[in-house]
Amino acid sequence: xxxxxxxxxxxxxxxxxxxxxxxxxxxEDELLPIAxxxxxxxxxxxxxxxxxxxxxxxxxEGSITVPEDAARIREIRAQxxxxxxxxxxxxxxxxxxxxxxxxxEEFRRVVYARPEYLxxxxxxxxxxxxxxxxxxxxxxxxxxxxxxxxxxxILSGRRPNLPADSVCIECKRRGNVCVLVARGTPxxxxxxxxxxxxxxxxxxxxxxxxxxxSEAPVPDALLPKLEALxxxxxxxxxxxxxxxxxxxxxxxxxxxxxxxRGPP
Amino acid sequence: xTPSVVGDRRTLLRSDFPQFLRALWNGxxxxxxxxxxxxxxxxxxxxxxADLPIGWTERQEAGTYRLAPxxxxxxxxxxxxxxxxxxxxxxxxxxxxTAEAEGSSFRVVPEPSDPVPYAFLGMRACDLAAxxxxxxxxxxxxxxxxxxxxxxxxxxxxVVCGHAAPTCFCVSMGTGPGVGRDxxxxxxxxxxxxxxxxxxxxxxxxxxAVLDRVPTRPAASADPTAAEQVVARTAAGMGRHLDPxxxxxxxxxHPDHPRWTVVAARCLGCTNCTMACPTCFCSTTExxxxxxxxRSEKWRRWDSCFNLEFSxxxxxxxxxSGRSRYRQWLTHKLASWHDQFGSSGCVGxxxxxxxxxxxxxxxxxxxxxxxDPDAVQTTGAPP
Ligand code: SF4
Ligand code: SF4
Ligand code: SF4
Numbered sequence: 208x209x210x211x212x213x214x215x216x217x218x219x220x221x222x223x224x225x226x227x228x229x230x231x232x233x234x235e236d237e238l239l240p241i242a243x244x245x246x247x248x249x250x251x252x253x254x255x256x257x258x259x260x261x262x263x264x265x266x267x268e269g270s271i272t273v274p275e276d277a278a279r280i281r282e283i284r285a286q287x288x289x290x291x292x293x294x295x296x297x298x299x300x301x302x303x304x305x306x307x308x309x310x311x312e313e314f315r316r317v318v319y320a321r322p323e324y325l326x327x328x329x330x331x332x333x334x335x336x337x338x339x340x341x342x343x344x345x346x347x348x349x350x351x352x353x354x355x356x357x358x359x360x361i362l363s364g365r366r367p368n369l370p371a372d373s374v375c376i377e378c379k380r381r382g383n384v385c386v387l388v389a390r391g392t393p394x395x396x397x398x399x400x401x402x403x404x405x406x407x408x409x410x411x412x413x414x415x416x417x418x419x420x421s422e423a424p425v426p427d428a429l430l431p432k433l434e435a436l437x438x439x440x441x442x443x444x445x446x447x448x449x450x451x452x453x454x455x456x457x458x459x460x461x462x463x464x465x466x467x468r469g470p471p
Numbered sequence: 472x473t474p475s476v477v478g479d480r481r482t483l484l485r486s487d488f489p490q491f492l493r494a495l496w497n498g499x500x501x502x503x504x505x506x507x508x509x510x511x512x513x514x515x516x517x518x519x520x521a522d523l524p525i526g527w528t529e530r531q532e533a534g535t536y537r538l539a540p541x542x543x544x545x546x547x548x549x550x551x552x553x554x555x556x557x558x559x560x561x562x563x564x565x566x567x568x569t570a571e572a573e574g575s576s577f578r579v580v581p582e583p584s585d586p587v588p589y590a591f592l593g594m595r596a597c598d599l600a601a602x603x604x605x606x607x608x609x610x611x612x613x614x615x616x617x618x619x620x621x622x623x624x625x626x627x628x629x630v631v632c633g634h635a636a637p638t639c640f641c642v643s644m645g646t647g648p649g650v651g652r653d654x655x656x657x658x659x660x661x662x663x664x665x666x667x668x669x670x671x672x673x674x675x676x677x678x679x680a681v682l683d684r685v686p687t688r689p690a691a692s693a694d695p696t697a698a699e700q701v702v703a704r705t706a707a708g709m710g711r712h713l714d715p716x717x718x719x720x721x722x723x724x725h726p727d728h729p730r731w732t733v734v735a736a737r738c739l740g741c742t743n744c745t746m747a748c749p750t751c752f753c754s755t756t757e758x759x760x761x762x763x764x765x766r767s768e769k770w771r772r773w774d775s776c777f778n779l780e781f782s783x784x785x786x787x788x789x790x791x792s793g794r795s796r797y798r799q800w801l802t803h804k805l806a807s808w809h810d811q812f813g814s815s816g817c818v819g820x821x822x823x824x825x826x827x828x829x830x831x832x833x834x835x836x837x838x839x840x841x842x843d844p845d846a847v848q849t850t851g852a853p854p
């Protein structure tokens with residue numbers, strides 16, 4: 208029953224595109240039961256009514272790229288019982304973490320007419336690099352079913368079912384024919400965290416790794432296969448440098464390719 | 472016409488094959504078998520004859536598979552594909568039961584059994600051997616009601632392989648290519664020496680009843696001979712070989728063999744081999760409650776010994792390295808399976824070889840250890 212004792216939910220945005228928050232609004236059929244079970248106290252994307260903390264559940268989207276945000280996430284942590292990061296930006300730094308591989312000073316000079324007005328950090332970092340995180344939802348964007356599973360788990364006080372195995376197992380359960388084996392299409396599924404339901408291979412595309420590394424990825428074992436399929440070193444490097452470029456296992460893979468081919 | 476009996480051999484003309492399919496559909500079966508989808512010959516429901524891979528075959532090798540046209544219009548001119556029949560008897564995801572709140576307690580609502588029996592059209596010798604294995608696996612302390620419910624009523628229509636794939640080694644495992652007695656009907660497709668036809672051998676009274684609704688004639692004496700030649704030709708064309716002599720003791724006796732480290736460096740731990748294998752049966756269950764907490768479903772899904780989480784016991788995984796997980800898989804499959812289930816867990820179908828994205832081949836791994844069983848690690852400590 209709705210009542211004053213409903214857990215209070217807040218949704219926060221850092222450097223990100225809002226796509227993961229929109230997944231919440233995308234839960235059309237389930238949105239009413241959610242609103243029934245939790246009080247949506249702070250969700251700018253959905254309502255201008257904003258309630259003060261503390262919050263029982265904070266969903267955090269986006270990465271830390273400016274000094275103000277590094278301070279803001281600490282305040283949010285202090286006001287939150289469960290802090291859950293949602294999406295590739297929050298969990299690994301996102302596509303904007305490509306700056307971690309380059310010289311941000313140079314970007315500032317080239318891109319902005321008055322770079323002195325700009326205060327930014329040299330890196331884009333995941334939320335967990337700043338504060339303790341209780342659970343994370345991967346993906347660019349996150350998957351609606353995983354969001355509902357997580358909220359359901361928190362509400363009933365149980366451990367969420369969020370397997371950290373590979374996309375391949377989801378492919379096989381779904382009956383997909385492996386695109387790597389049957390088409391020679393490069394695929395990151397063997398090193399990528401499950402959760403999407405193997406959508407891309409179901410449409411004959413290789414996995415782009417938007418859920419980031421799986422629990423025990425072995426990218427070094429995949430590189431020779433991708434090379435044998437004809438990927439050039441610069442393509443291979445880019446393959447691992449997308450939404451989760453700064454996730455340690457993907458970062459190590461792109462750097463090992465770069466080191467082998469020497470400086471650009 | 473006198474009804475056929477077990478052991479009868481009859482000839483079914485290719486032109487009457489649609490009537491054979493019709494007899495299955497009219498008999499109330501959900502007919503599943505090979506069909507072309509997504510660039511491979513997979514298993515799916517057959518609703519018309521054209522759903523069969525007529526005139527198709529495949530080329531497969533370790534880590535690669537390509538669909539290819541045949542020069543004839545054979546109905547079963549291919550070997551194994553990415554799917555195995557286990558997906559019907561032991562589905563990738565299956566609801567086991569539902570719990571519903573009832574006052575301060577709850578009641579369990581069991582899963583109703585599926586009323587429509589399957590007809591499995593096109594099981595190969597290795598598939599039937601795998602079925603015998605999973606029959607034992609799912610009949611341990613408590614028989615699995617879902618598996619056995621579907622299994623008991625499934626019609627097994629075997630097809631003898633007309634050739635072996637480069638990844639096949641059923642001869643080594645003693646499971647094929649000839650089909651023994653474990654079938655309801657057995658078909659050998661005959662493409663030469665007369666019209667396109669099938670030798671049909673009756674393996675059970677259920678099979679006989681189906682065949683009696685199809686126009687066939689007693690097999691001419693040449694057809695059983697031609698069928699024997701098909702088996703001999705396929706047996707001679709095995710692409711892989713594994714000498715099973717002493718493998719159980721070899722694997723169990725050498726947990727620190729350096730080859731485990733070598734293969735682990737190549738292995739992705741991606742689970743594809745276990746998913747493709749017709750006898751791998753690991754699963755996990757999850758509880759899926761609704762948001763209100765008055766209804767909760769218990770689901771089972773395929774899991775794999777290659778997953779870190781799978782060996783998670785009180786606080787940490789007991790097989791933390793890729794090396795220990797690959798070793799667990801192969802040692803269970805080829806060694807401790809004998810102690811647990813009374814046979815090898817491998818039927819030599821070669822699926823794990825083809826569908827391993829990085830070409831890991833268990834026959835090669837075993838051969839390497841057989842060649843140098845007492846090799847010791849010279850560099851680094853095994854993880
Ligand atoms: S298509 Fe990709 S994700 Fe699917 S099984 Fe093959 S390698 Fe794995
Ligand atoms: S281990 Fe490989 S060859 Fe043996 S039955 Fe399983 S998939 Fe087939
Ligand atoms: S042996 Fe091949 S298919 Fe199996 S887990 Fe290793 S890489 Fe994947």
